[in-house]
Amino acid sequence: xxxxxxxxxxxxxxxxxxxxxxxxxxxxxxxxxxxxxxxxxxxxxxxxxxxxxxxxxxxxxxxxxxxxxxxxxxxxxxxxxxxxxxxxxxxxxxxxxxxxxxxxxxxxxxxx
Amino acid sequence: xxxxxxxxxxxxxxxxxxxxxxxxxxxxxxxxxxxxxxxxxxxxxxxxxxxxxxxxxxxxxxxxxxxxxxxxxxxxxxxxxxxxxxxxxxxxxxxxxxxxxxxxxxxx
Numbered sequence: 001x002x003x004x005x006x007x008x009x010x011x012x013x014x015x016x017x018x019x020x021x022x023x024x025x026x027x028x029x030x031x032x033x034x035x036x037x038x039x040x041x042x043x044x045x046x047x048x049x050x051x052x053x054x055x056x057x058x059x060x061x062x063x064x065x066x067x068x069x070x071x072x073x074x075x076x077x078x079x080x081x082x083x084x085x086x087x088x089x090x091x092x093x094x095x096x097x098x099x100x101x102x103x104x105x106x107x108x109x110x111x112x
Numbered sequence: 113x114x115x116x117x118x119x120x121x122x123x124x125x126x127x128x129x130x131x132x133x134x135x136x137x138x139x140x141x142x143x144x145x146x147x148x149x150x151x152x153x154x155x156x157x158x159x160x161x162x163x164x165x166x167x168x169x170x171x172x173x174x175x176x177x178x179x180x181x182x183x184x185x186x187x188x189x190x191x192x193x194x195x196x197x198x199x200x201x202x203x204x205x206x207x208x209x210x211x212x213x214x215x216x217x218x219x220x
Contacts, residue, residue: 001169035209045157045200047209059207093156099204100147100162 002026002101006094009106016086020106022079022096030074033057036081037102038092048094049081064090086110114139114203118212124220131188133215135201140181142205148177148186151214152197160199161186191217 008020020036036048049070050059058070069082079096086108093105115138125131135146144164149157159168161177164184174189188195196219201212 037209044213045202045211047211050207050209061208095156099145099209100159100168100202102157102159104156 002098004096004098004101004103006096006103006106009094009108011109011111012086013112014087014110016110017082017084018086018108020081020083020094020096020108022103024077024079024096024098027098029072029077032098034070034072034079035097035099036070036079037095037097038090038108039095039105040089040092043092046092051079083108113208114141114206114210116201116203116210116212118199118201118215120215121213122216122218124218125191126220127191127193129191131186131191131195131217133186133188133199133201133217135179135184135186135212137182137184137203141184141203144180145203145205146177146179146184147202147204148175149200149202150195150197151200157200188217193219 003025005023012018033052035050038046038048051070067085071080088110091110093107095105096103117136119134146164148161151157160171160175165177176187178185198214198216200214
């Protein structure tokens with residue numbers, strides 16, 4: 001069974017940084033591309049970032065480009081999202097996803 | 113990017129009725145990589161359908177998906193009280209992933 005467990009969310013001030021992690025199990029992690037998706041309070045779903053299985057291809061949504069960095073460690077079956085220069089509009093639940101499976105999410109709140 | 117448009121925005125139905133939700137894509141969805149999710153307040157999206165028509169593990173057979181290329185449908189044959197929620201479609205066949213804006217199924 002595919003399992004994805006996010007961690008690392010919390011309350012951070014505007015301009016601050018946070019690193020999200022996702023622990024994957026139940027499948028051969030190194031064979032799959034991975035994504036981060038987020039959902040702001042009361043809003044729809046927004047794709048954030050993509051990383052290929054070998055990390056050779058990476059994409060970002062325009063809203064986070066230059067501030068967020070996606071990475072993975074295939075030896076540890078883990079996915080990461082380094083978030084810098086956080087803004088209030090980054091407040092959301094962040095989900096780790098391997099099509100079409102998602103984790104339960106971790107909440108990021110950016111507020112002073 | 114592929115734009116997904118869901119209709120209707122809100123569906124007002126009674127328990128026991130049939131619900132038909134539509135998801136239309138601005139261009140063909142690669143290999144029918146289209147999924148449907150159910151979301152209730154305060155919860156993560158729950159995978160219902162993947163590959164346009166395959167039910168995810170543990171999903172009741174009253175949920176069914178159909179369609180291809182640019183037109184997809186989620187049907188709930190007989191609404192149960194726990195089915196009243198927001199439903200999203202998503203394409204995962206090409207980057208970036210994109211989502212419909214959601215259809216809320218509410219109790220009439």
